[in-house]
Amino acid sequence: MRVACPFCGDRDRREFTVQGDDTSLRRPGRDAGPLAWHDYVHLRDNPAGRLHEIWHHDPCGAWVVVERDTVTHAVHGVTLAREAAR
Amino acid sequence: MRYSGLRLIREGLRGNAGWTRAWRDPVPRPDYDAIVIGGGGHGLSTAYYLARNHGITNVAVLEKGYLGGGNVGRNTTIVRANYFLPGNSEFYSHSLKLWEGLEAELNYNVMHSQRGLINLFHSDGQRDAFVRRGNAMAAQGDDAILLDREGVREHLPYLDFDNARFPIHGGLLHPRGGTARHDAVAWGYARGADRRGVDLIQNCEVTGIDVEGSRVVGVQTTRGPIRAPKVGIVVAGRSSQVAAMAGMRLPIESHILQAFVTEGLKPVIHHVISFGMGHFYISQSDKGGLVFGGDLDFYASYAARGNLPMVEHVMEAGMTLMPMIGRARVLRSWGGIMDMSPDGSPIIDRTHIDGLFLNCGWNYGGFKAVPASGWCMAHLMATGQPHAVAARFRLDRFATGRGIMDEEGTGAQHSLH
Numbered sequence: 062m063r064v065a066c067p068f069c070g071d072r073d074r075r076e077f078t079v080q081g082d083d084t085s086l087r088r089p090g091r092d093a094g095p096l097a098w099h100d101y102v103h104l105r106d107n108p109a110g111r112l113h114e115i116w117h118h119d120p121c122g123a124w125v126v127v128e129r130d131t132v133t134h135a136v137h138g139v140t141l142a143r144e145a146a147r
Numbered sequence: 148m149r150y151s152g153l154r155l156i157r158e159g160l161r162g163n164a165g166w167t168r169a170w171r172d173p174v175p176r177p178d179y180d181a182i183v184i185g186g187g188g189h190g191l192s193t194a195y196y197l198a199r200n201h202g203i204t205n206v207a208v209l210e211k212g213y214l215g216g217g218n219v220g221r222n223t224t225i226v227r228a229n230y231f232l233p234g235n236s237e238f239y240s241h242s243l244k245l246w247e248g249l250e251a252e253l254n255y256n257v258m259h260s261q262r263g264l265i266n267l268f269h270s271d272g273q274r275d276a277f278v279r280r281g282n283a284m285a286a287q288g289d290d291a292i293l294l295d296r297e298g299v300r301e302h303l304p305y306l307d308f309d310n311a312r313f314p315i316h317g318g319l320l321h322p323r324g325g326t327a328r329h330d331a332v333a334w335g336y337a338r339g340a341d342r343r344g345v346d347l348i349q350n351c352e353v354t355g356i357d358v359e360g361s362r363v364v365g366v367q368t369t370r371g372p373i374r375a376p377k378v379g380i381v382v383a384g385r386s387s388q389v390a391a392m393a394g395m396r397l398p399i400e401s402h403i404l405q406a407f408v409t410e411g412l413k414p415v416i417h418h419v420i421s422f423g424m425g426h427f428y429i430s431q432s433d434k435g436g437l438v439f440g441g442d443l444d445f446y447a448s449y450a451a452r453g454n455l456p457m458v459e460h461v462m463e464a465g466m467t468l469m470p471m472i473g474r475a476r477v478l479r480s481w482g483g484i485m486d487m488s489p490d491g492s493p494i495i496d497r498t499h500i501d502g503l504f505l506n507c508g509w510n511y512g513g514f515k516a517v518p519a520s521g522w523c524m525a526h527l528m529a530t531g532q533p534h535a536v537a538a539r540f541r542l543d544r545f546a547t548g549r550g551i552m553d554e555e556g557t558g559a560q561h562s563l564h
C-alpha cells in the first residue's frame with residue numbers, strides 16, 4: 062500500500078501508523094452520556110468496503126484521513142485530518 | 148462409517164473403494180429448531196454439542212462458502228491454556244481438557260500433539276511477569292515450568308541466545324501446549340454433527356435476520372428463507388456484517404493476520420516457540436514445513452492477504468531468533484480475517500433480541516478455543532444461560548466497564564491490540 066501524504070507525496074505504508082477508523086474526529090461533547098462514550102470508544106461500523114481511517118505520517122507528523130477499501134486495499138483519497146474534521 | 152485401524156487395512160486391501168462421504172450434502176429445510184450461522188470451527192463445534200450435550204439435533208449450520216474455508220483452515224494451529232485472567236483462564240483450561248479427549252470423542256484423527264510450548268523472555272521484568280503467569284496457570288490446575296537460560300538451551304539449543312537486543316534469559320514451558328491439524332478439527336466436528344442429524348449446508352450465505360417483535364424467527368439466505376426460534380451468529384471476521392442484519396453495531400474491528408510455511412524439512416523444531424518481543428512464533432508441521440507467523444498488519448482488512456512490511460518483519464524476527472532457518476525456502480503465505488475485540492477477549496452472549504446469540508471476538512487466538520467455544524455456545528443456545536466457564540464473556544462489559552479482560556494490559560481500545 063502507498064498513501065499520498067499531502068505534504069510529502071506518495072509514501073510507503075511503512076512510514077505510517079494506522080490509528081483505526083475516523084471515529085476520533087467525532088469526539089462526544091463534555092456532557093455526553095456514558096452510552097455516547099461507549100459508542101465512541103468501542104463500537105465500530107467495521108465495513109467490508111470503503112472506510113475512512115486516521116493515519117499518521119511518522120516522518121512529517123501529519124494526521125491524515127485515508128479513504129481505503131478494506132476488501133481490495135485500494136486507497137481512494139487522502140485529506141488532512143484537520144480539514145476533514147471541519 | 149466408523150474409522151478404525153481395521154477399517155484402514157480392509158479398505159487398503161480393497162483399493163480404497165469402500166470409503167463413503169464423511170457428511171451429507173442436504174437441501175435446506177424450511178425450518179429448524181436452531182440455526183448456526185457460520186461453518187468454521189466454532190460454528191461446527193456449536194452444532195455438534197447442541198446435538199451431543201443437549202439432544203437438539205434438528206439444527207442447520209449455514210456456511211456461505213465451504214466448511215473450513217475461513218480461519219479454522221488458515222491458522223497456525225497452536226493449542227494452549229496459558230491465560231492469566233479469571234474468565235479466560237477457566238475457559239481455555241476447559242478447552243484444553245476437551246482437546247485431550249477429542250480424537251476418541253470424534254472418532255477422528257485431529258493430530259493433537261502436546262509437544263510443549265515455550266514462551267521466551269529477555270529481561271528480569273519479563274521473567275517476573277512469566278512467573279506470575281505460570282503461577283496463575285498452576286492455580287488453574289494447568290502446567291507451567293519456569294526455565295532459566297540453560298533450561299531453554301537444553302530444549303532449544305539452536306536459538307541465538309546472545310542477540311544484542313533480545314538475549315534469551317529463559318522461558319516459560321507449558322508442556323501440555325502444542326498443535327493440532329486445523330482442517331481435521333473442522334472435518335471431525337462436521338462429521339460428528341452430521342452423524343447426529345445436523346444439516347451442514349454449504350454455499351448458503353445468510354443475507355438477513357428476521358425479527359418479529361423482540362424475537363428472532365429465522366434468516367434470509369441465498370438459498371431461500373429458513374425459520375428457527377434460535378439463531379447463533381458464529382462468523383468470526385464477518386461478525387460486524389451479520390450482526391448489522393439484526394441492527395447491531397459491535398465492538399469489533401476486522402484485521403488481517405498473516406502466516407507462512409516453508410518447504411518440508413527433516414524434524415528440527417520439536418516444540419512450539421513463541422518469541423513475543425519479536426512478535427514471532429514457530430512450530431514444525433507433521434509434513435515437515437516450518438509454520439510461523441507474527442503480528443497483525445494493523446489496518447482493517449477483509450482481503451485475507453497481507454502486505455510486504457509484515458512479511459519482512461516476520462522474516463527478520465525469525466532470523467534474529469534462529470539464524471539456522473535462513474536457508475529454508477518459504478512455500479506459501481496467506482492471511483485470515485480476525486475479529487478483534489477492544490480488550491482482546493471473546494464474546495459468547497445473548498443479544499437484545501430473544502433467541503439471537505452472538506459468538507465473536509476471537510482475535511488471533513480462537514483455534515484453541517474451538518471445543519470449549521462450541522460447548523459453551525451450545526449451552527447458551529439450549530438453556531438461555533451462560534455456561535460457567537464462559538460466564539465472563541459478556542457483550543455489555545465494554546458499555547459498563549465491568550469485567551474487561553485485557554490479557555496484554557495495554558488498555559481496552561481497538562488500536563492497542
Ligand SMILES: Cc1cc2nc3c(=O)[nH]c(=O)nc-3n(C[C@H](O)[C@H](O)[C@H](O)COP(=O)(O)OP(=O)(O)OC[C@H]3O[C@@H](n4cnc5c(N)ncnc54)[C@H](O)[C@@H]3O)c2cc1C
Pocket residue numbers: 184185186187188189190209210211212213214215216217218219220221222223224225226351352353354381382383384385389404405406440481482483484485509510511512513514515516
Ligand atoms: C494466520 C492465522 C493464524 C492463527 N493462529 C492461531 C493459533 O495458532 N492458535 C489459535 O488458537 N488461533 C489462531 N488463529 C485464530 C483462529 O484461527 C480463529 O480465531 C478461529 O478460527 C475463528 O473461529 P472460526 O474457526 O469459527 O472462524 P472461521 O473459520 O473464519 O468461520 C467463520 C465462518 O463463517 C462464514 N460466514 C461468514 N459470513 C457468513 C454469512 N453471512 N453466512 C454464512 N456463513 C458466513 C465464513 O465463510 C466462515 O467459514 C489464527 C488465525 C489466523 C488467520
Ligand SMILES: [Zn+2]
Pocket residue numbers: 066067068069070118120121122123
Ligand atoms: Zn508527510
